[in-house]
Amino acid sequence: MHFVLVSGLLGVGKTTVILNMMESVYESKGHRIVVIENDFGNKGIDGEVMRKYGLEVQDLKGGCICCTLKTGLIDTVRVVQANMDPDVIIVEPSGIADPQIVVNAVQDCTGISIDKLSSIVVIDAERFSKIWKMFERPLRNQLGIADLVLINKKDTVDDAELDSIKERIASMGYSGPVNAVQADKGVNMEHIMEIFE
Numbered sequence: 001m002h003f004v005l006v007s008g009l010l011g012v013g014k015t016t017v018i019l020n021m022m023e024s025v026y027e028s029k030g031h032r033i034v035v036i037e038n039d040f041g042n043k044g045i046d047g048e049v050m051r052k053y054g055l056e057v058q059d060l061k062g063g064c065i066c067c068t069l070k071t072g073l074i075d076t077v078r079v080v081q082a083n084m085d086p087d088v089i090i091v092e093p094s095g096i097a098d099p100q101i102v103v104n105a106v107q108d109c110t111g112i113s114i115d116k117l118s119s120i121v122v123i124d125a126e127r128f129s130k131i132w133k134m135f136e137r138p139l140r141n142q143l144g145i146a147d148l149v150l151i152n153k154k155d156t157v158d159d160a161e162l163d164s165i166k167e168r169i170a171s172m173g174y175s176g177p178v179n180a181v182q183a184d185k186g187v188n189m190e191h192i193m194e195i196f197e
Contacts, residue, residue, distance in 0.1 A: 001081060002031075002088045003114045004195070005102060007142040008122035009135055010095040013152040016183040017122050018090055021192050029196065031087035034080050036073065073102065078111050088196075098141045118195040121146040125180070126156035128165050136172075143174040147195055154180035154187070 006021075008014045018035060025031050073091070080089060093102060099119055106112055121142045128151075132139060143149065151165055162180050169178060181188045 001086060001114055002116045002118065002196070003077075003106060004088060004090045005099050005117075005119045006090060006092050006122065007097065007099045007119065007146075008095065009124070009131070009138070011127070012095075012122045012124040013183050014092050014122050017120070017150060017152065017181075017189075017192070018092060020183055020186055020189050021090070024189070024193055025088060025196055028193065029087075031196075032084065033088045033090065034084055034086040035090045035092065036076055036080065037092040074105060074109050074112070077106060077109075081112060095135075096138050098138070099145050100141060103145060118147050119145045120192070120195070121149045122183075123149060123151050123165065123169070125151050125153045125162065125165060128168070129161070132168060140172050143169065143172050146174060146176060148176065148192065149174060149178045150183070150192070151178060151180045152183050155182050155185075 004021075006014050006018055015037075022033055022035070025033060077089060080086065091102065093099065103117060103119070106114060107117070119142075123139075149169060151162065154162060157165075166178055177191070177194075179188055179191045183189060
């Protein structure tokens with residue numbers, strides 16, 4: 001099973017990225033896919049949106065994945081793997097989750113069989129320059145294990161601002177692939193399929 005973690009701060013467009021990715025992966029590879037999403041609220045709004053597209057979604061409610069690992073994510077992944085046997089599980093943690101904790105938990109847990117693990121970080125081009133200092137620590141944590149960074153909403157900034165965002169990401173120690181995308185229109189999203197090769 002391929003375990004894909006899609007991280008990013010609140011409002012960056014993670015759900016839109018996941019919807020786009022799901023469609024591409026299903027159409028090109030025919031993989032069975034399950035999404036596990038984590039919401040702070042009592043209602044998984046993003047999950048409801050995904051269900052409209054006929055996707056299987058398992059909500060974790062009541063807090064950050066990091067705080068509910070033993071009773072939430074691990075048990076959910078075990079149940080999903082046993083009952084649905086998906087080819088791909090996509091996990092969308094809350095914006096402040098430390099993805100390394102999530103990865104360590106699923107890798108070290110018996111009863112979960114993962115063949116490949118990938119981490120995607122989504123960044124909001126429009127708000128990045130205003131908020132990155134406030135959220136530098138969680139962003140560094142996310143970039144620390146990222147296999148791919150997507151700078152979403154590229155249509156809201158000019159090329160100079162995109163270059164500035166890429167430089168800031170590099171200054172945080174990330175040296176992997178970075179793609180500027182417009183996820184809601186599917187612009188430049190084809191590169192996301194590289195993690196499924």
